Every structure is written in C-alpha cells, then in structure tokens.
Amino acid sequence: EAGVAQSPRYKIIEKRQSVAFWCNPISGHATLYWYQQILGQGPKLLIQFQNNGVVDDSQLPKDRFSAERLKGVDSTLKIQPAKLEDSAVYLCASSPRVQETQYFGPGTRLLVL
C-alpha cells in the first residue's frame, strides 16, 4: 500500500513570495490533515478535512494560508505572502476515519529568507 505522498520535499523562497504544497493521501482515506512543525516543537494542526469538507481550521492563519481538497482526494496548502516565521516542516497526514491512526507523509521543509 502506497503511503502519503508530498511534494516538493524542500522549498526555499524569499519573504512575501507565495508557495504551494501538494499532498496525495493513502487511497480510501477520508480524513486529511495538514500540520506545521517548527524546529524543536511538536506538529501543530492547521486544517483537517473530512472528504472535501473542512472539519477544523481554527489554527490556520487565514489571512495568508489557504487549503483545499479536490474531489476529496489530493490536497494543496498555499501560503501567500510568506513570512520568515513560516519556516517550518509542513506535514500531511491521512486516516481512514477521524478516530483512526494518522499516517504521515515525509513532509515539505520550507525555508523563508
């Protein structure tokens, strides 16, 4: 069974530029999560989808971050414009249902200069 795929793996941008990350969850998983992990900290949930609907986005900085899940499968997370403090690893995870184990992708490491 293929795992959660993410791309790109690394991205370096200048502040105020925009960036997008892509996630392909495990086939059949209804729930998809985006987390932000700053160095030395635990992952922080940004947004949670159930199929193509948003379940929770209370910690998503909506003035600059946006996310969508197309047809309840792939998802993209966008930052526009980026700030220095957005430098982090962005992790995507999926699970069959909300109560079940979350499977994480390898993450995208973002550096904002």
Added chain:
Amino acid sequence: SQQGEEDPQALSIQEGENATMNCSYKTSINNLQWYRQNSGRGLVHLILIRSNEREKHSGRLRVTLDTSKKSSSLLITASRAADTASYFCATDSGGTYKYIFGTGTRLKVLA
C-alpha cells in the same frame, strides 16, 4: 495551550537499557497516540490506546494509560541505537477527535 506534554524533554541511555517517557494531558480524551520521528523525517505511528484501555503492547513497546491521572507512559525495552528519535504523544480533546501533539521527548541511545 498544550493538551499533551511529554516528560522528560531529553533522555540519554545505553543500548540494552529500557527507556520510559511520560505524557500528561489536561482534558478528557477518547484516544491517545504515540509517534516516533527520526531526524528530518515524517512521523511514524507506534500505538493508539483508547480511553477504555489501560495497557497495550507492540513488540518492544508498552503503553499504559491512567485516565484518573490524565497520563500515559511509553516504555521501550532493550533499546537499540536505531530507537534514537523524538517521541510524541498526541491526544484528542474530548469529543472533537482533533489531535494535539506535545513537544516530544528526544531519546538518544548510545551504542
């Protein structure tokens, strides 16, 4: 504020020794999960324990849950150098099933 917090923040042991790390949380939970993260990589799920369970095992891993004390512990027996990683607990907050991760315990196993 953090729902789950791991203790200790860092732990260094010799290969073959046991490692114990703890997780405390603040509000009632449905499930608690433990994850491992090797440097620069994604998180790997270890064990999920439900609020009505007290102990679960997986290979060299043993997880306990004490809902009265709002705490959980992860025991790794006969540690190996390959167990060197950060370990996180993740707890859901009541009925939401939204998981919140702690800051992790950094385990170093010396060969």
